[in-house]
Amino acid sequence: MQFVAAPARLSTVSASFEADFAARLHWSAEQDAAIEERVAAILADVQARGDAAVLDCTQRFDGLQAASMAALELSPEELKAAYDGLPDEQRHVLTAAAARVRSYHEAQKKACGESWSYRDEDGTLLGQKVTPLDRVGIYVPGGKAAYPSSVLMNAIPAHVAGVPEIIMVVPTPRGEKNPLVLAAAHVAGVTRAFTIGGAQAVAALAYGTATIARVDKVTGPGNAYVASAKKRVFGQVGIDMIAGPSEILVLADGTTPADWVAMDLFSQAEHDELAQSILLCPDAAYIEAVQAAIDRLLPQMPRAEIIARSLTGRGALIHTRSMEEACEISNRIAPEHLEISSTDPHRWEPLLRHAGAIFLGAYTSESLGDYCAGPNHVLPTSGTARFSSPLGVYDFQKRSSLIEVSEQGAQVLGRIASVLAHGEGLQGHARAAEMRLKP
Structure with missing residues (x-):
């Protein structure tokens, strides 16, 4: 059976871009x-x-x-x-x-x-x-x-x-x-x-x-x-988190072989039909080359049907005015996996604020992060990278504050606490602090 993958083709210069972009990103986390x-x-x-x-x-x-x-x-x-x-x-x-x-x-x-x-x-x-x-x-x-x-x-x-x-x-x-x-x-x-x-x-x-x-x-x-x-x-x-469908966003300047980027998009699309794979690129000819690579490589994939449904239903190839604009759009998406497929990824990385994991350079495929690079592959999805972080050592620790006030310190802190406690109408708090003050 022949499967066709037709990710949405969007352009930031289009008058309908914002509406089309929002529709492509929408995913309901509501459970059945x-x-x-x-x-x-x-x-x-x-x-x-x-x-x-x-x-x-x-x-x-x-x-x-x-x-x-x-x-x-x-x-x-x-x-x-x-x-x-x-x-x-x-x-x-x-x-x-x-x-x-x-x-x-x-x-x-x-x-x-x-x-x-x-x-x-x-x-x-x-x-x-x-x-x-x-x-x-x-x-x-x-x-x-x-x-x-x-x-x-x-x-x-x-x-x-x-x-x-x-x-x-x-x-x-x-x-x-x-x-x-x-x-x-x-x-x-x-x-x-x-x-x-x-x-x-x-x-x-x-x-x-x-x-x-x-x-x-x-x-x-x-x-x-x-x-x-x-x-x-x-x-x-x-x-740890409530994870949504897997996501990859590729920022490309047009210098990486198109086959590599197409396969990187496949690497997330093959998870399930709701997975999202997006390409942002200012080079229209390169976007055409990636689509051609998708068409050529898809029949070789064992999970071709899932990939086709994912790319057609939620995927997008977005033509941007510049790499700077591509970075701005990436920050709005806050993707789980973000590849900077560029000859100079360190030029663009400082512009990127929200992502679960950032993969720098053409040789850094997202799949290496999934298995063996070292950083954790449990990452925030569905835009939650705006306020969440990858799973890490800190998720398995807790922090307790330590406070040991000296006699001298109690004279300063006690007066501050007393005034604030009275202001809140909590006289017990105030008295507890005042009892430690020297006459």
């Missing part, structure tokens, strides 16, 4: 009402019946029957056996990717994840104490595809942060376990792992059961049921 209702029932069931509900859901949704949760737990020996049993090439690249991800997050911890303090001239100590979370749960998608890279990206920063217990849940429909996922859990330092998924797995992590201890935070991507469950348990536990 039936999904919301079903998820609410699953969460309530797990909260009430614990392990029994998880076992029932696992049999019903994954076709995996087990007499107890112990039968669904993957032992450390099984994870190591999966690692040892990998073909040499797979074992090598998995270890190499994990080492790069670990190295990046160790540098991140040094930069922003250490405690600090200082003393004022009067001897008052002020600071911040950074401590890891006690226990986190990581959700790894399973079923249609397996994602060992998600194991690395979620578990390694938690491990580097110092989290002592990392619980992985991964659905294994009909009991089909992926050796790479299990091996990745061994490499990344997962403490316990269970072959459960869906809303019931999120509920087990958030509420705790007789077998699974309640975690402090749940991270990792999943389907609409998982996203809905994470949204509902937020407040009981922390979550």
